Amino acid sequence: MTNVVMRLLERFYSPYVGYSAMFLGLEASGKTTLLYRMKLGEVVQTIPSIGFNVETVQLKARARSDRVLNLTCWDVGGCGRGYHTNFLVMYALSCDAIVWLIDSSDRGRLEDSIREFTLVLGGIAEDKTIPPKERPVLILATKQDSPNALTLDEIRIRVAPAIRGRNVFSAGMSLTQSLTEGPIPDAFGWLLMALENASKTKPMPLEVPKPVIGRKLSNLEERLPEWLARAESDSPAADFLQQFEAITLPAWDHYTHIRIAYLLLIQFGRQKGKDKIFRGIEKYIASSAQTRGRTFHVTMTYFWIQIVHFGIRSTPPLIHSDADSGLGARISEPEESIEHDDFPRFLLLNPFVAEGNLWADYYSKGVMMSVEAKGGMVLPDIKPLPNLVVRDAISAS
Numbered sequence: 001m002t003n004v005v006m007r008l009l010e011r012f013y014s015p016y017v018g019y020s021a022m023f024l025g026l027e028a029s030g031k032t033t034l035l036y037r038m039k040l041g042e043v044v045q046t047i048p049s050i051g052f053n054v055e056t057v058q059l060k061a062r063a064r065s066d067r068v069l070n071l072t073c074w075d076v077g078g079c080g081r082g083y084h085t086n087f088l089v090m091y092a093l094s095c096d097a098i099v100w101l102i103d104s105s106d107r108g109r110l111e112d113s114i115r116e117f118t119l120v121l122g123g124i125a126e127d128k129t130i131p132p133k134e135r136p137v138l139i140l141a142t143k144q145d146s147p148n149a150l151t152l153d154e155i156r157i158r159v160a161p162a163i164r165g166r167n168v169f170s171a172g173m174s175l176t177q178s179l180t181e182g183p184i185p186d187a188f189g190w191l192l193m194a195l196e197n198a199s200k201t202k203p204m205p206l207e208v209p210k211p212v213i214g215r216k217l218s219n220l221e222e223r224l225p226e227w228l229a230r231a232e233s234d235s236p237a238a239d240f241l242q243q244f245e246a247i248t249l250p251a252w253d254h255y256t257h258i259r260i261a262y263l264l265l266i267q268f269g270r271q272k273g274k275d276k277i278f279r280g281i282e283k284y285i286a287s288s289a290q291t292r293g294r295t296f297h298v299t300m301t302y303f304w305i306q307i308v309h310f311g312i313r314s315t316p317p318l319i320h321s322d323a324d325s326g327l328g329a330r331i332s333e334p335e336e337s338i339e340h341d342d343f344p345r346f347l348l349l350n351p352f353v354a355e356g357n358l359w360a361d362y363y364s365k366g367v368m369m370s371v372e373a374k375g376g377m378v379l380p381d382i383k384p385l386p387n388l389v390v391r392d393a394i395s396a397s
């Protein structure tokens, strides 16, 4: 089942324009800051990420001054918090390199970071198509500007056992440092060299690597491949919306809700789409035999609209490889960037939408299940919903 993830990653993101790297590291280690620093050249205000941010960046590689590294970067929200190791490995297997960020100012969590990283590397090592040595690992010790930060040497000594036998370069940096001078271009210059050397010897994969078998799969690890397979064979967008309108959908479950929200928000935008979702779902619950025993829940509906909308806004345009044109690559026009039938790619980048109890990260049960929350919009009591203002600032830049 996990092969559907590999297949879709390949369909959307391969052949890559250049190379790809997965950014790993505990919460607040600086993954998103680095990504947008490279993409936009500035430090943007970040919020803890909940899904994937994927961007292709161009970096001058200092050691090879005439060369530019084209890197498609997968930034995944807080490893060790939301996602399980096997889930990260599914994605990491399709990347050419691993970039591991360590927060040098957080002495207390260095061991946690090493433990998580060791688990992911162990999972990747099960992929026999690429020998471990040939998937370069770049270790970035961020926040060197913080008082009392761990030095790069202290970190090197501590991480050594985790990276034995691998092709590794480590660098200490502050993410506010220059992108053309100093440790950042040095580190990515090394990465370019390592990737070029690896691809010279890389054998052609004969088969899609088998999913990694480890401990019991978490809910999301099972559900995402199921959802992707379902999305691939589902009825076209127009038919699906027609069935929603006619109260004849084949099922009424969490997947159905998310696809409804996705399609209506894409087609009508946030304001009009939200109204259509509210009215449509309320009508469906009132009229369908499938929904007997259920009542319309205002806050829950609002929550999922917000989450899906956030996911849509976080999904960057797809880069088409366009070898024939001689231009190398073409970025989708905004209006074609998320197509109506692009639901599988949306799921791939925003897998958290498949977690039916995601709301519990934001709302206590008592609040979400209250009469007030059912009948009207109630704000979350645990933490604010993902922030579209920050997201919009990133898009605007």
Ligand SMILES: Nc1nc2c(ncn2[C@@H]2O[C@H](COP(=O)(O)OP(=O)(O)OP(=O)(O)O)[C@@H](O)[C@H]2O)c(=O)[nH]1
Pocket: 025, 026, 027, 028, 029, 030, 031, 032, 033, 034, 046, 047, 048, 049, 050, 076, 077, 078, 079, 142, 143, 144, 145, 146, 173, 174, 175, 176
């Ligand atoms: N002083 C300093 N702060 C940094 C540096 N790198 C990142 N930060 C700050 O650390 C905080 C967390 O950075 P993020 O980029 O959001 O971290 P992340 O790894 O994406 O975190 P999650 O999305 O939760 O996994 C932000 O406030 C950054 O501005 C650095 O080199 N120096």
Ligand SMILES: [Mg+2]
Pocket: 031, 032, 033, 046, 047, 048, 049, 075, 076, 077, 078
């Ligand atoms: Mg982040």
